[in-house]
Amino acid sequence: MNLEQAKRHFVETWGRLGAEWGINRTMAQIHALLLTSNEPLSTDQIMAELTISRGNANMNLRALVDWGLIVRENRPGERKEYFRAEKNAWEMARIIASQRRKRELDPLIRSLEALLELEDNKKADKQEAAAFTQLVEGIVRVGRQGMSALDLVLKIDQSSFFKPLLRLVKR
């Protein structure tokens, strides 16, 4: 496999991954394309490379900027906007994790917590209500700890203090 093929393959793989995890395919592909490119690319170059429309490119580029995964870049004397991707894998992971958490996990947990405030007045319900509360509490707890763990992992690579911990986990 040569470099060009490998890059194409990467774009495809990354796109598929995105789709599987609820990020749209094109957004992931644009991201992959920018990841594999040495220089920043313009909207037109991206459109050509992935054969997508201007509108589509624009939408997804904006979303990526929004997420903080890519940045706009301007060249002196040119109006066209170029885009460049953050290429450090850990930084990427951190961004993606924290964005998804902010957008999806936090609201979920808040929503579940609201459920815990049910009035279990009726005596008949008592036992059933207890079971339900226990279920929801369990899920909230797992959610919280999962998030904490995520934070930990994302710190490990940076921090030499946490690094030794990794040994404990390596299979």
Added chain:
Amino acid sequence: MNLEQAKRHFVETWGRLGAEWGINRTMAQIHALLLTSNEPLSTDQIMAELTISRGNANMNLRALVDWGLIVRENRPGERKEYFRAEKNAWEMARIIASQRRKRELDPLIRSLEALLELEDNKKADKQEAAAFTQLVEGIVRVGRQGMSALDLVLKIDQSSFFKPLLRLVKR
């Protein structure tokens, strides 16, 4: 909010979450319904509760059994099959995490690793190829460590040895 409302709300929330993370809505809703139910439910009860068709119910119930999130149950003298959900939140998380990892993360990483075997013969490509390799290696490394970390987290609640670690991360 009374218990019934809370349960309905839970089913809806869980469904939404599923959709956001690439699991189909109905499957998540059926799961939620079984989670909130004290007794096992039959296909017909599930159909009625969620107003979905038999085919849909059947398909998604099978998928849930396949994942190991629910189990079939038979009552003596009855042909109807009943379903019961695993209700321990940690166990659920463990199952979901390991299934998704097996189905999606593992193949991804294998696919990316294949990319690392590119023939960087052309001298012109040398530097570019190195950059690309570095990118992919980084991603693979993050993927691996992420998975290890997941394993760790899922052990924490069970193991009193790991428990103190969590304090280090709490916001």
Added chain:
DNA sequence: TTATATTTTTAGTACTTACTGAAAGTTCGA
């Protein structure tokens, strides 16, 4: 066995989401 209760499969349809093409809007140099 056979009749019947139940589950499974599937072809077609409905729903949802993503994408296009074109029009409208914006920015900036001349």
Added chain:
DNA sequence: TCGAACTTTCAGTAAGTACTAAAAATATAA
């Protein structure tokens, strides 16, 4: 301040996914 270069928005459409209804298959009690 005008017009070219470029970006953004959006209504309509296409593609993808999930769902239904009904037929086929299977299992069990009699």
